[in-house]
Every structure is written in C-alpha cells, then in structure tokens.
Amino acid sequence: MSSVSQEFTRVVSGMRPTGSLHLGHYHGVLKNWIKLQHEYQCFFFVADLHALTTHYEQTDVIEQSVWDVIIDWLSVGINPGACKIFIQSKVPEHCELFTLLSMITPQSWLERVPTYKDQQEKLKDLDLATYGFLGYPLLQSADILAYKAGLVPVGEDQLSHLELTREVARRFNYLYGKDKGFQSKVDEAIEKMGRKNAKAYLKCLKAYQEGGDADALETGHALVSSQANLSLGDRERLYGYLEGSGKIILPEPQALLTPVSKMPGLDSQKMSKSYNNTIALREAPEVITHKIKTMPTDPARVRRQDPGTPEKCPVWEWHKIYSSTSAQEWVQAGCTTAGIGCLECKQVMLDKVLEENKVFRKQAEEYINNPSLVKEIVRDGCEAAQNIARETLQEVKTAMGIKF
Numbered sequence: 001m002s003s004v005s006q007e008f009t010r011v012v013s014g015m016r017p018t019g020s021l022h023l024g025h026y027h028g029v030l031k032n033w034i035k036l037q038h039e040y041q042c043f044f045f046v047a048d049l050h051a052l053t054t055h056y057e058q059t060d061v062i063e064q065s066v067w068d069v070i071i072d073w074l075s076v077g078i079n080p081g082a083c084k085i086f087i088q089s090k091v092p093e094h095c096e097l098f099t100l101l102s103m104i105t106p107q108s109w110l111e112r113v114p115t116y117k118d119q120q121e122k123l124k125d126l127d128l129a130t131y132g133f134l135g136y137p138l139l140q141s142a143d144i145l146a147y148k149a150g151l152v153p154v155g156e157d158q159l160s161h162l163e164l165t166r167e168v169a170r171r172f173n174y175l176y177g178k179d180k181g182f183q184s185k186v187d188e189a190i191e192k193m194g195r196k197n198a199k200a201y202l203k204c205l206k207a208y209q210e211g212g213d214a215d216a217l218e219t220g221h222a223l224v225s226s227q228a229n230l231s232l233g234d235r236e237r238l239y240g241y242l243e244g245s246g247k248i249i250l251p252e253p254q255a256l257l258t259p260v261s262k263m264p265g266l267d268s269q270k271m272s273k274s275y276n277n278t279i280a281l282r283e284a285p286e287v288i289t290h291k292i293k294t295m296p297t298d299p300a301r302v303r304r305q306d307p308g309t310p311e312k313c314p315v316w317e318w319h320k321i322y323s324s325t326s327a328q329e330w331v332q333a334g335c336t337t338a339g340i341g342c343l344e345c346k347q348v349m350l351d352k353v354l355e356e357n358k359v360f361r362k363q364a365e366e367y368i369n370n371p372s373l374v375k376e377i378v379r380d381g382c383e384a385a386q387n388i389a390r391e392t393l394q395e396v397k398t399a400m401g402i403k404f
Ligand code: SF4
Pocket: 297, 298, 301, 308, 309, 310, 313, 314, 315, 316, 331, 334, 335, 340, 341, 342, 343, 345, 346
C-alpha cells in the first residue's frame, strides 16, 4: 500500500526533445495524454535537461527540437486550455530538488536501475560514463515529486524508474517527516475528527500496524480524506502516522500504465528514427504516399495472382489502426483470395493516414505562423508549474533545515 494522498490527482509526464515526433509517439503516448488532459490536472513538459544527459556534445539541435515537439503536441490536440505545457529547464526547481534528493539517494539505487546498463550498451557511440547519466532517473524523480504528482503515465519498461521515485519519496518522508511536535500535532488532528471518526481511525491504525491489514489502511486513508475540517498538513500527518512514518511531504506517485502501442514502423519493427521506418506527424503528403506505397508486404505475394496472408504483412498492422471494420474485412477477403492487389490495399489505409495528417498539418500551421502564441502558451505553463514546484521546494527545504 502506498502513501499517496488521495487529493493528488495530478498527472505529470515529459518527453525528450528528439526532433519531429512520429506516428509511434502519437499512438503510443500522445493519444493517451489527450485523454488524460480531460480527466486530471495535467502537466506535460519537454525534458530538455534529460536530452543533455545523453546529448551533451550536440546541444545545438536541442533548442529547435524543443519547439518542434511543442508544435507537434499542439497539432495533435494537446490543448493548453486543458493542461499545462512547459519546458523543464525553465522551472529550475527541478534541478534544485534533484540536488537535494541526491543527498539522500544511495548510489547503488541508481546503479541497479535496469535501463542504466541497457542504455549504455545500446548507445555505445556516446560516452555515458557521466554523473548526469547515472543520475537521470533521480532527475525524473524530481520532475515528478516537485509537483507531488499522484499519477504518472508509464509503460511497463519504465516501472523501475517510478519505483525508484517511490523509494526516494519514502526515504525522504522517513528522514524528514517527523517535524518538531509531530505527535502533538497528530493528536490535535485526531481530535478534530470527532470522537466517532477518531475511534475508527485509531482502529484502522492498530489493524494495519499490528496486523498488516491493507484494507484497514485503505479505510483509514478514506476516512482522513473525507474530513472536511482537516488542513492539508493535518491530513499528510495522519496519512503518515497511519503508515508508521512521519508527515507525508512527498507523496509516492502511482503508475498509470500506458497500454502498449500497436503502431509498428513501416517495416513492422518498432517505429523509431534509428530504424528509418517512421512517418513524422507533419510529414509532407507526397513523402507519406511514397513511404506507404513502398512498404514491404507479405513476401508470398510475388505476383498479383498469388494469395497472401495479412498477418504476415506490415500493411495489415496499419489497417488495424487506421481502417474501418468493413475495410479490414475487405482486406482479409481480398488478400487471401488474391482478389485485390497490394497497391489497391495500401491505398485504402493511405487515404486515412493522409486524412489525419491533413488535420495535424493544418493545426500546426496556426502555431508555426504565430510563434508568439506558442511562447505565450509555454510561458503560462512554466508559470503554473513553477508556482507548484516552488511551494514543494519550500516544504522540502524547511523539512531539511534549509530555512535561510
Ligand atoms: S493485399 Fe494488403 S495485406 Fe495482403 S499482402 Fe498485399 S498489402 Fe499486405
């Protein structure tokens, strides 16, 4: 059971500025963000500092990439009216919290993050034996904890990073959550709950701390959440007291598991610039047409009259994403009986991809032609983000005894 305060329904997520985004990003991440922005208080940031952890020798491309990524987000429907968009380095509290957390994070926790060794192996041509690269999962922790985010959209492969964040938050709360007068403040808060609720709370506390009853912990949390007359500080103390720690200063975020993207590259491998199998979100229509028309198909269809198997064809994977059920039935019937040709088959899906691309390009145009509007969106996002991060830093520094 975690110590997430129930109030925190804030979602934070970032993306590295890797240049123009492609359909893999759209189907894998951005469609999810578009949905989340209407369900939670969302903060989406371009992680330019993270880009530096691997590309510190090629910084000249980062700035343009940042703006490209933001325009891509806006063009697909990330709506600044529904969420906040900001640039990581423009909110220096990320760096400040990173530094403070680095004081309490054992080096071994970072060394054992699975992606540390994997990435070093994968990116062999880069010198990643740096302190910054070792520390980047902790920078991610700071990115999340600065906002006390309750939820973080992650894929299965990033769960270890989130676990690190949770461990760091737990350690922080354990070390610094017991402020002076903690017990008397807890007693006061319990009293504020009224006799009946206080009794129920203490019963949950006993059941959890003595018997490890997770249901009792949940009930205790719900009980505290429902007390309208408690201040936020009271609640955090009571959550922490329930779990046997101090006040929860940095709540542990929960994973919001992102469904695995079904969008493959043009060659059916994972869509990635390094495989040269992508279609950019704002790619020119003629380039898209060429790329799709030259996509590999089922190798069994050497001649038009050879029947094929859609499941062995990359084009079919794209039909499953872009084509209607009736079009998919048409493909199945036509391919397996050699009733349709591959170009004819591709055209149906291509039309849909182009239709979508037209919308993205049109929406992007509005922002490309109005850079000051984009800057204003980012300025507003940075300000909103910083207001929250600043408050967290104040609490963190006070808890750590940095009160000058
Ligand atoms: S007809 Fe369509 S699904 Fe079948 S092999 Fe050709 S492109 Fe692939």
